[in-house]
Amino acid sequence: TVIAVAQGLPKLAKKSTYKVGFAQTESNNPWRLAQTKSMQDEARRLGYQLVYTDAGGSAAKQVSDVDSMIAQRVDAIFLAPREEKPLAAAVKKARAAGIPVILLDRTVDAKLAKAGTDYVTFIGSDFIQEGRRVGEWLKKTTKGKATIIQLLGTTGSSPANDRRKGFEDAIRGQSGMKIVASQDGDFSRDKGRQVMETLLQAHPDVNVVYAHNDEMAIGAIAALEAAGKKPGKDVMVLSIDGGREAVKLVADGKINYIVECNPKFGPKAFETLKNYAAGKQIPAKIINPDREFTRENASRLLSSAF
Ligand code: AHR
Numbered sequence: 001t002v003i004a005v006a007q008g009l010p011k012l013a014k015k016s017t018y019k020v021g022f023a024q025t026e027s028n029n030p031w032r033l034a035q036t037k038s039m040q041d042e043a044r045r046l047g048y049q050l051v052y053t054d055a056g057g058s059a060a061k062q063v064s065d066v067d068s069m070i071a072q073r074v075d076a077i078f079l080a081p082r083e084e085k086p087l088a089a090a091v092k093k094a095r096a097a098g099i100p101v102i103l104l105d106r107t108v109d110a111k112l113a114k115a116g117t118d119y120v121t122f123i124g125s126d127f128i129q130e131g132r133r134v135g136e137w138l139k140k141t142t143k144g145k146a147t148i149i150q151l152l153g154t155t156g157s158s159p160a161n162d163r164r165k166g167f168e169d170a171i172r173g174q175s176g177m178k179i180v181a182s183q184d185g186d187f188s189r190d191k192g193r194q195v196m197e198t199l200l201q202a203h204p205d206v207n208v209v210y211a212h213n214d215e216m217a218i219g220a221i222a223a224l225e226a227a228g229k230k231p232g233k234d235v236m237v238l239s240i241d242g243g244r245e246a247v248k249l250v251a252d253g254k255i256n257y258i259v260e261c262n263p264k265f266g267p268k269a270f271e272t273l274k275n276y277a278a279g280k281q282i283p284a285k286i287i288n289p290d291r292e293f294t295r296e297n298a299s300r301l302l303s304s305a306f
Pocket of ligand 1: 029031032105106159187212213214215240241261
């Protein structure tokens, strides 16, 4: 779908510099820190003023962060919505105040707010496709036999909803593949470790853990090792993100497979903003390409630019 500025979205004047908001969800993992750095670096390179807020893992705080950006009359807002439903209202509020919003990495509930009407576009990965790729890889590698624990991302967030859907769709109908437990690990290493510890006691026969991000996978590895199991061998570990620490674990044989989710949004985010200001047509979704990391390519990719 291609949307036009004329469809009623707030306009953005063509200027040599902008004051732009970036409402981040939290800063408790390397992926978030890399995303923030990429946004800050690009704003600095362009000589734009970046009004940065960190919601500290609270959707309510992120809603009030957007309110404060509206009060400060920023020219545009980049929003990485922590959860799909609560942040839809913030998007509409900014739109009503005449401030264009670009969603970064996560999206809002499509029934509550729409690209081209309420916000300009979504830039990020196809999370359903990421989950599907993990499921397809597992199906092929295990020949359809697996007893799986799924560590879910933050409840109510688009990556948790979509990575679950893509994975479960991919393995549906496989009688030898069973998800014995799916539990929220909040995309956090420590929570992932704790949840995995508890689930391992209830399901000692599990031989696959699918974590919705690297941080929870690394937490799960700690839980597996504490239980005397060899991650990557006794229990396969599958993940999404592809941060350096996790890709090293692929090279070491402790993680079996990762689908990338690249956090470096800065250049594409600001280029889209400039295109919008220039009145160019902007697609409703701008999807980042994702690589994959396996035993075969991890060491090579680690030694090249990463
Ligand atoms: O929205 C993307 C996800 O959020 C990343 O996979 C995760 O690491 C982050 O917290």
